[in-house]
Amino acid sequence: MSTPTFVTCSQLVFHWPDGGIVLEDFDLAVGPGRTGLIGLNGSGKSTLLKLIAGELAPAAGSVRIAGDIGYLPQTVVLDTGVRVDEALGVAAARRALHAIEAGEATEENFAAVGDDWDVEERARAALDSLGLEHIGLNRTVGEVSGGESVLLHLAALLLSRPQVLLLDEPTNNLDLEARERLYAAVASWSGVMIVVSHDRELLDLVDQIADLRDGEVHWYGGNFTAYEEALATEQEAAERMLRVAEADLRRQKRELAEAHDKLGKRKQYADKMYAIKREPRAVMKLRKRSAQVSAGKHRIMHEEKLREARERYDEAEQFVRDDDVIRVDLPHTEVPSGRTVLTLRDLRLRHGGSVKGFDVYGPERVALTGRNGAGKSTLLRTIAGQLAPVAGEATAHVPLRYLPQRLDVLDDALTLAENVARFAPGATNNQIRARLARFLFKGARAEQPVGTLSGGERFRATLAAVMLAEPAPQLLMLDEPTNNLDIASVRQLVDALSAYEGALVVASHDTAFLREIGITRWVRLDGELTAVEPL
Known part of the structure; x- marks a missing residue:
């Protein structure tokens, strides 16, 4: 064997x-x-x-x-x-x-x-x-x-x-x-x-x-x-257990408060009886001591129940996931239906590839597909104005922002906060830090040099800079945005893009991601830009 x-x-x-x-x-x-x-x-x-x-x-x-x-x-x-x-x-x-x-x-x-x-x-x-x-x-x-x-x-x-x-x-x-x-x-x-x-x-x-x-x-x-x-079944059960434990914790707190109130009133009555001396002094002392002992036992019993309820709550809370993921709240950038946001005419790209005529209308969601090396990134960079075309024109009619695959739009020598400030010079320091916190760069992390970031961290930093840019983008172009994200963060990005009211052009090989963000038109760049059936 x-x-x-x-x-x-x-x-x-x-x-x-x-x-x-x-x-x-x-x-x-x-x-x-x-x-x-x-x-x-x-x-x-x-x-x-x-x-x-x-x-x-x-x-x-x-x-x-x-x-x-x-x-x-x-x-x-x-x-x-x-x-x-x-x-x-x-x-x-x-x-x-x-x-x-x-x-x-x-x-x-x-x-x-x-x-x-x-x-x-x-x-x-x-x-x-x-x-x-x-x-x-x-x-x-x-x-x-x-x-x-x-x-x-x-x-x-x-x-x-x-x-x-x-x-x-x-x-x-x-x-x-x-x-x-x-x-x-x-x-x-x-x-x-x-x-x-x-x-x-x-x-x-x-x-x-x-x-x-x-x-x-x-x-x-x-x-x-x-x-x-x-996981969904597990989390549903965990959240149910947490709700039960939370309700029990509130009840124990309430009962402890009620017990303190009741014992306080008893003490006031005993003190009053002692003051007006309606009963023999020895009897009143005995009754007072008995009340104190009873009150102490009662308080200890309720405090013990409260402690146990807190322990059950803490234990239940451990089973409920609170994943530390990015919270992408895209700016409110509604584009009227049918408005032309992008025009491409007789475009010839630097490294090959051409587009005879292509228009994007708000709020369309266009998936840009094609094999590696077909020129998808080149096309997006040309639209963003980073590369000059060999011939033709690429005209954006609304504010646009581009998130490149290489994530090279940030200055490695500057801190996160300084990089974001470059894209939004009108934003206050508090606004910048609040936005970075939503992308998991909290407190002193905002002062971290970009050159020290990992791949996933760099994506989050670049996305934060693009989203905070002024003016807010009505056309958003993303090049392989899921490459450096964990699954939980991909879900957050899907939720954010699903709520985005501007136009989207997304180059990606991740068909599950493209389907989830609600692509309305699929095109393929393979020498020329052509329409294709949904994947």
Whole structure:
């Protein structure tokens, strides 16, 4: 029998150099199957994968892995000068195979090939399975797009045949076709897989969900849809328990107050009787002492009930989630129905692509789709005035704001508050700080330099700056807005955009997100801009 494959973390401790605690006495055990690892931004998901992969070392505890491991990081960086066969890890075996075929039957060449006589066929099959059949093994990595480089890295992992596969946000930079290829690879995986993702379609392919929150994992059987249903039921029960505990706490407070009032009146009566001396002095003293003892017991009983009620309330409150997520309250920017907000005429883009004629009317919601490298970001940057077209015109008839995919509109040297002030010079310091607080930058965090922010934090900061901009945008353009958000924050963004009354143009490969924000028109850029059926 083969040895079972698993990943085990025992008493794991990891702190950042500044003292920030990520994991403390953390335990995890994952066996064969596909596990979706989810959690809020900053909960430690990517850090945990790096610890398992050996990219980071824990301060204490241990990571044990039975089987070879393959790791696809969130940001894939490949040397653009190397050939594709080198990136796949088959260059040496391939060279030796060609040498043997040319008559150089040396011991070194046979050792380099080993048992891998079909190395070229396997390499091409791996590329074909991920939609990279057009990439030759002799080409260089610099000739492939960013999304293709992610798939190329995944192909290299699949060729190495690891028993444990770790994927960190693998769909972030993939177009729809590439995502479908990745979904197929994930669905056919038979070993141990841990995938960190906010892509709900990908998470619907897993066998179980591991929800990392407050430094520990909460397990849910089934895929992400099953997780959401289970969580909704769980939270409904938790909120019901909290309401019962809250009602009991109020009742105990009221009964304690009533008991104090009743005992106060008894004391007043006893004092009055003592003052007018209607009964013998010894009898009155005895009655007074008895009343005091009775009052003390009564007070202790009610205080004990109140303490128990508080404990039940605190316990019930722990089970109700209060996720620390962004609160996006977009400005009131209603655009009259039918008003033209954007006109594109005979537009030729810098890096290829063209638009003969295209108009956006308020309050339309346009989804801009297309493969990686088709020019979607270039089109949005041209509309925003950041790039000049080769020919034609792009005219916005209302105030517009653009949230770029690269999130490079902020000055790294300035603080968060200073960056937001650049976009809204008329806003007061209090208004700026209040807005930043809604995006989870509270108190001293507003003075943090932008250059020190993580990817998710940078998105929140950029979104805050765009939303507070003056004048408020009546046309909002977003380029892959969900790439750096956790699932809870994506929900908040969906709610905010659903309430937005201006026009939207959104470039995204996240079809679930596009459907949820109520897209009214779908277009695809593939050489030319054309209308397509809803996805």
